[in-house]
Amino acid sequence: MNLGAFFCVVIALIPLGSLLFEATVRGIRSISPGFFALTTANGGIGNAIQGTLILIGLTAAIALPVGILTGIYLAEYGKNRVGAAIRFFVDVMTQIPSIVVGIFAFSLLLELGAIGIVSSRLVFSTTTGVIALSTIMIPFVARTSEEALRLVPISTRESALALGIPRYRAILRVVLPSASSAVITGALLGIARVGGETAPLLMTCLGSGYWFEGLDQPCESLPHTIYVFALGPDSALNQAAWGASLILVLMMLGIAIASRVVIRLRAGTR
Amino acid sequence: MPPKIHTEKLSAWYGPKRAIEDITLDFEEHAVSAIIGPSGCGKSTLIRCLNRMHETIPKARAEGKVLLNDEDVYALPAVTVRRRIGMVFQKANPFPTMSIYENVAAGLRLNGVRDRDKLDVAVLESLKQAALWDEVKDSLDKSGASLSGGQQQRLCIARALAVRPEVLLMDEPCSALDPIATAKIEDLIFDLRKDYTVVIVTHNMQQAARVADTTAFLYLGKLIETAGTRELFERPKETLTESYITGRFG
Numbered sequence: 001m002n003l004g005a006f007f008c009v010v011i012a013l014i015p016l017g018s019l020l021f022e023a024t025v026r027g028i029r030s031i032s033p034g035f036f037a038l039t040t041a042n043g044g045i046g047n048a049i050q051g052t053l054i055l056i057g058l059t060a061a062i063a064l065p066v067g068i069l070t071g072i073y074l075a076e077y078g079k080n081r082v083g084a085a086i087r088f089f090v091d092v093m094t095q096i097p098s099i100v101v102g103i104f105a106f107s108l109l110l111e112l113g114a115i116g117i118v119s120s121r122l123v124f125s126t127t128t129g130v131i132a133l134s135t136i137m138i139p140f141v142a143r144t145s146e147e148a149l150r151l152v153p154i155s156t157r158e159s160a161l162a163l164g165i166p167r168y169r170a171i172l173r174v175v176l177p178s179a180s181s182a183v184i185t186g187a188l189l190g191i192a193r194v195g196g197e198t199a200p201l202l203m204t205c206l207g208s209g210y211w212f213e214g215l216d217q218p219c220e221s222l223p224h225t226i227y228v229f230a231l232g233p234d235s236a237l238n239q240a241a242w243g244a245s246l247i248l249v250l251m252m253l254g255i256a257i258a259s260r261v262v263i264r265l266r267a268g269t270r
Numbered sequence: 271m272p273p274k275i276h277t278e279k280l281s282a283w284y285g286p287k288r289a290i291e292d293i294t295l296d297f298e299e300h301a302v303s304a305i306i307g308p309s310g311c312g313k314s315t316l317i318r319c320l321n322r323m324h325e326t327i328p329k330a331r332a333e334g335k336v337l338l339n340d341e342d343v344y345a346l347p348a349v350t351v352r353r354r355i356g357m358v359f360q361k362a363n364p365f366p367t368m369s370i371y372e373n374v375a376a377g378l379r380l381n382g383v384r385d386r387d388k389l390d391v392a393v394l395e396s397l398k399q400a401a402l403w404d405e406v407k408d409s410l411d412k413s414g415a416s417l418s419g420g421q422q423q424r425l426c427i428a429r430a431l432a433v434r435p436e437v438l439l440m441d442e443p444c445s446a447l448d449p450i451a452t453a454k455i456e457d458l459i460f461d462l463r464k465d466y467t468v469v470i471v472t473h474n475m476q477q478a479a480r481v482a483d484t485t486a487f488l489y490l491g492k493l494i495e496t497a498g499t500r501e502l503f504e505r506p507k508e509t510l511t512e513s514y515i516t517g518r519f520g
Binding site for chain 1: 321323326328349350351352353354356357359361363365366367376377380381426429430433
C-alpha cells in the first residue's frame, strides 16, 4: 500500500520534474542581459515581461477587489436563494475554458466598437486582455475568499457583533483579517493562474514586437511569446522560447513562494 | 426601584421551533441574576434575546417586549443595544489576529474611538476590572490566543467591559474552564455587581448558589420559578424546581 502510494507520487511528479529540468537546462543558455533588454522583435523578451507585469497588475487591481467582495457576499450574506444562485454561476464561470473567455472579451469589444460606444481600436488591446483575464480571475478569487471566510468560526463574528460593532465593519475589520492568509494565498494563486494564460490573450492582446504602447494598443506577454517563438521557423527563436518558459516558470514559482512566506510570516506574529 | 431589564411575554423561535415561551422576568440593577435549567431549556436563547443577538441567527425571531430602563430594546438600533448590554460567551473567543491590547480596545476602536489616551485608560481599567491586569501588563502586545483558557475568558470579559455597558450577559462563562479558573471568574462576577447588572446562564447549580442574588429556573422554554437564590434553593415552591435542584432530573 505504502509502496504503491509512493510509486503513484513518483509518477505524478515526473512531469513536474521533467518540465523544471528541461526548462532550466535548455532555457538557461538563452539568459543574458540582452535577453531582458531587447524586445521580441529583436529576439529578446523584455517587452513580454513588461507586458505580462502590466496585464497581471491591472487584472489584479480589478479582480481582487471585485472577487474578494463577491466572496464576502457569498460567505456572509449568501445563505439564501440569491446567494446559492450566484455561487452556482461563479462555479460555472471557474469552469469555462479560457479560450471561450477570450472569445467573450473579443466579441464584447467588437460589438461595443460596432455600435460606437468604444473605439474599435480597443478590440485588440491591453484593455481587452485585462477584461478577459479579469473574467477568469474574479470567480477564482471569489470562491477562494468565500472558502477562507467560511473557516472563520461563527464565535468570532458573534463576539464582534456583541460589542455593538456594525455588521459590515465586523466583517471588514475582524472576520476578513482572521481569514487574511487564506485570502492572500487565493489571490496569489489567482494571479499565477492568469499570468500563465495564453489562449484568451491570442484574440485580445494579440501580441506586439514593441515595448508597451498604451492601453488601447496590442501588447506582448510571456505566454504569447513562448507560443510564437516555439512555433517560429528558426532554431534561435525556438531556443529563446525555452528561455522565456524558464522566466515564466520562475515568476510563477516566485508567486507560490511569496504566498508561503506570507502565511509563515502571519503565523509567526501570533 | 424599577428593574434594570424587564421582559414581557417574551417568546423566541428558531424557524418553526419555539425555544422560549411567554417569559416575563425582571433583572435587578447592581445584582447578579442567574438562569438555571437543563440543557436545551432556552437559557441561552433568553439572554440572547436581551441584547438582540438572537436575531443574528438565520430564521430566528423573537416576540414580546424587552425593556432596558423602561426603553424597548427592539425600538432601538441593535448596535446601540449591544453596546449597552455586553456579552461573554461560553467559549473564550478572543479575536485571533489581535493582541491583548487590541482585543480589549476593539469595541471602542471599531466604534470609532481614535484617541490613544482614552483607549489606554479604557484598556487599563477594563483589564483591572477583569482581574487580568497583573498577569498581562508586560505583554499587552502579545496575541490574545497565547493566554490560557481562563485568562482568555477574562480577556473576553475585559473586552466586553471596555465599551462600558450597563448590563453584562454571561452565557455559561466557566463551562470550559478548570475549577481554579472558574473560582477566579466567580470572584470577578461577585465584584462586578458593584458597577454592572450581571445576568449569568449556568447549568451548574452550585455556581448559581455561589454568585447570584436571584435565580430563575427554566424548563422546556418556560419560566418555572424565580426567587432570591437562597429561597429558591432552600424552599422551592414548585415541585419541578425541587426535583431539578435535588438532582432527580436534568
